[in-house]
Amino acid sequence: MPAFAERTTTAGNAAPDISPQRLLTTRILWASLLASNFVYLGALAYVRANRTPPPPPVSALVVALALAGITNAVMSFVVPRLVYQRAALATRVDIREGLTGDPMGATQGFRTAAASGRVFSDGGAARRVAFQAFQAPFIVGMAMAEAVSLFGFVLGFLGAEWAQVLPFFAVGIAAQAVRFPTARRVEGMFEAVHGARFGG
Numbered sequence: 001m002p003a004f005a006e007r008t009t010t011a012g013n014a015a016p017d018i019s020p021q022r023l024l025t026t027r028i029l030w031a032s033l034l035a036s037n038f039v040y041l042g043a044l045a046y047v048r049a050n051r052t053p054p055p056p057p058v059s060a061l062v063v064a065l066a067l068a069g070i071t072n073a074v075m076s077f078v079v080p081r082l083v084y085q086r087a088a089l090a091t092r093v094d095i096r097e098g099l100t101g102d103p104m105g106a107t108q109g110f111r112t113a114a115a116s117g118r119v120f121s122d123g124g125a126a127r128r129v130a131f132q133a134f135q136a137p138f139i140v141g142m143a144m145a146e147a148v149s150l151f152g153f154v155l156g157f158l159g160a161e162w163a164q165v166l167p168f169f170a171v172g173i174a175a176q177a178v179r180f181p182t183a184r185r186v187e188g189m190f191e192a193v194h195g196a197r198f199g200g
Helices: 020-049 061-088 123-157 162-177 183-194
Strands: 095-099 116-120
Touching: 020 123, 020 162, 061 123, 061 162, 095 183, 116 123, 123 162, 123 183
Parallel strands: none
Antiparallel strands: 095 116
């Protein structure tokens, strides 16, 4: 076993890469959860337009939900990161010394050869477990971000002004939008945890 092999893979060398179908499924989930914010907004607008406006909530409740929303937005990034690190470190991948760039660079007229460093021995197996480790924290983060919008929905239902309600939705939508899943994001997070790279 190479000196830099921290774990051994149980998946074998035939393990597949991140498939387009898996990534597409995750993107559909991302789009669905993001779109739910606009469903809440539409439902809230309909309810407010078809009932007698209730008295606005007391300022203490607005402040409390605002603080809860800010906390939830921040934790929607912190908690998934902690969950992800634990899940990623629990995976079994083989790491060795190798090339981290294009191994043919030096023979194709480039001035410098590919850099060397710690790489995953089986890129396909590593990508598969990287995606598995990514999924649960991704869903947790999306759900926590959505909760921020729900705080705004509650305030709007209780009679708060739109100026008080819409910032909750803006933060919730933004916190979800930046989480658009890409293969590079999945790989980059896994590389950062393990201190190794996918070879060129």
